[in-house]
Amino acid sequence: MKAFDPNYKLLDEMYQDDYYPAFLVDKVKDELQKVIDLLESGENDIEVVQETLDEAVCGINDLQEEFDENDSEIETVARECIAATVAYILEWFGIPIDTEEAIRERDW
Numbered sequence: 001m002k003a004f005d006p007n008y009k010l011l012d013e014m015y016q017d018d019y020y021p022a023f024l025v026d027k028v029k030d031e032l033q034k035v036i037d038l039l040e041s042g043e044n045d046i047e048v049v050q051e052t053l054d055e056a057v058c059g060i061n062d063l064q065e066e067f068d069e070n071d072s073e074i075e076t077v078a079r080e081c082i083a084a085t086v087a088y089i090l091e092w093f094g095i096p097i098d099t100e101e102a103i104r105e106r107d108w
Contacts, residue, residue, distance in 0.1 A: 001040060001041065001042040002040065005088075010032060010033075010085055011025050011082070012081075013080075013081040014028070014078055014082075017077065019072055020067075020072055021072060024066060024070060027063055027066075028063065031059040031060050032082075032086070032089065034052060034059075035049070035053055035056050035089060039089070044095065046095070046096070046097060049097065050097060050102070053102045053103070054105045057103050057104075057105040057106050058105050060074070060082065060106070061106065061107050079106075079108055083099055086099055086103055087102075
């Protein structure tokens with residue numbers, strides 16, 4: 001089993017931008033943490049990992065209204081930041097899922 005990179009700051013670009021309320025970025029991070037937790041447990045079955053990614057992305061989708069209510073949205077910077085974070089997670093754990101496929105359930 002491999003632990004996630006302790007030096008990598010998840011969603012750092014979103015945390016650095018005041019446009020994104022930190023408490024909402026925390027919720028996005030919590031969704032991605034579910035994927036990290038699964039991978040840290042040693043899971044490497046592509047279907048299981050993709051299913052967990054789908055669930056995490058759907059959880060992020062569900063946050064859009066809350067972002068709107070806080071004068072923010074999951075737009076270009078956020079989309080790219082989330083995608084880059086997912087790509088890094090998959091690369092760190094050696095999971096051969098294309099980033100676009102990994103976040104296929106997104107509606108942002």
